[in-house]
Amino acid sequence: MAIQVRKKLVASPNPTTLPNRVDFRQTLRSNQNAEPITAVYATEPDHEVWFLDGQGKQTKEVTRTETVSTADQPVLDQIRLERGPGRGPMPMVQITKTITDSSGIKITGGVCILRIEA
């Protein structure tokens, strides 16, 4: 029914070089057992850093589904990132996580700034 962020979104490795697989971790809690949620990772459309989806295609949004319980639950999402067309070079890229709970309410679940080095 509802979701709380218990520990902030953290990317690892950070700083990173690209292309690379980046782990996004945070801890969530629901007010009901086994609540299904949707998490969308997004980055701005104009710059050169892109996610890779399951088919290896560059995208600016990646969606993951999770099931969250009433106990604090660490969540890990692994996403590949690489450089593509767009504004750059980018030493800092913002990644925003939006969580949609089972009642359809969307909240900002986290913001992390990924530092990129050559």
Next chain:
Amino acid sequence: MRSSDDSARLSGRRPARRSVIAWMAAAAAIASSGAGRAQCVKPAGDTGFAEIIVNAKAGTFDDVLQFDVPVRLCGTAPDGTQKVFVRYAGARFADLGVNDKCSEITGAQAAADTQHSKLSADFPGSLDGTTFRVVLPRLEAERYYVFCFDFRKMLTAEQKQAFEQAARAAIDEQLRGVASGSLSCADSQRLHAALRASLLAAAGADRVITPGTLFDEPIPAGGGDDCLKNKKLQAFDDAAASVLAPQILRQKILAGDPASGALSYAELQQRLSERLRAVAGHPLLHRVSAGLEAKAQGNPNLHKLLRTDLAEPLALAHRSGAEMSRLAMGQSPAEESKPLDEVWEPRDAAAAAGRYDGLSKSLDRLSALVDQTAAAPATSDLRVDLAPAGQAEITELKRDLAAASGLAFTLSGQAQQVGESLVERNEAREALVAAAKAQVSTIEVANGSTVGNFATAQNYYISADTGIVYAPQIDTGVTYLGANFYLRPVNKDAPLRQLGTFAETFPRRFAFTLGLTVQSIADGGGGNPQTRDNLFGNQALVVGAGVRVTDMIRLGTGALVFRKKDSNPLISRFSTAATYYFTASFDLNVAKSLGGLFK
């Protein structure tokens, strides 16, 4: 001052080799002008430097500046100085000046001559008490110089506190306006420059950012991916990202994110408010509340339960519209407080999170109570006759309660995140404030030049040599004394090997030569016929050019001019003639060689 230097040069003595009497006089003059400068005494021997004593406060040097040799300046720093830096500007024009910060060349002609007018980097000096020494690289010949002595002191405790306060405000102001954490190298460099400018403004006119710290110098714009390797940019980006990530998270939680459809904090509050009003207006809830109150009249245990555990949940049935609004805003129902988007104190956010958490629990407890009253056995004190409520009405109330509880639960989590973001941002900002260190900087300016008057310049352009001149055609070798005329100023104290390759130092090696033979080149006598005679009396003229192959030895060639007898033995007439020659000579200081001649 310059006339004594010039006479020293004319007499062929280097400044470091002045007479003992002259040095005693100089030392006495220095001592009489200030106790602190007494330590600046020129070494007696040749140190390899042009040793100069500077009075930075008065802006004067005790000697004309030498070119082509490293310069060691000695002077007295103001009390309390912890570091000293020297920067200088050089130009061909005497109108050379610098601005207050010694960061730009002023003077119309000097500033316009960008090809030759240069501003140096900072050269750190060493300090011994209040006596400082700094070694500067070789100066160029025939230039005017302005030297800036930058004396640095640490801030006092009060100054430090004031600067940190101003730096905090400056950093807040600059970073609060950044809406995205996706920054290109150029964005990042601009942000650094803006922060640096704000910090310098906050520091005040007589302050500089401490060298070696994050904001000491602008980050140069790097092309391409090189900027991703720039260590200083990386350090700044790390620090900036630590502030921006929590700041942007807070912004997105409070304002929502239209791009992703994430609801704003106010939208969530509005939805909660609607749900709370729906709950409070539900007739079933009022019947539960009234039924329990009626039963509690004769039941002290139930009375106590209603006044303690169930007080808050049941109060929701009786809250006023204003109280409901305050609850939905995360405030105490009894009093209004600042909304979270105006709050910058983490404890205020934590308090709001706590109140939402309490509200969510009350709503859950109320939902459970509805179940209890409907399902309790007939003998239970909690059994309330809910008629005419049907299951649909109960389900509707429970749905509203669950929705309201979920919203309060979500808002509690969001308020908690806002509070943590504030803590995190404050810590990251303090790290930036700590990285911005300032020092008090007192800049004193002194003027000097490597442009001598005529006598000095003469010494720079003319030297003498003596050696052997050999003319193959007449098979004669004699000694000679010559003057060498350089096409550029040459400082004989500067070893050629330290000034570059042979080609690079060629202008310092090449000179035209004019001289006279010391011995006669005339022949004849002893029964032999005379075929040649000297040009003047007992001396022939040497005209040519030469190159110093070492600091002292010169090889040369040219024309030996003499008088030649007519080849017809019946005609005893002499005419001017010349033959080529080669010379090997020792280059001497012109003042040493010729000084006595012109006195």
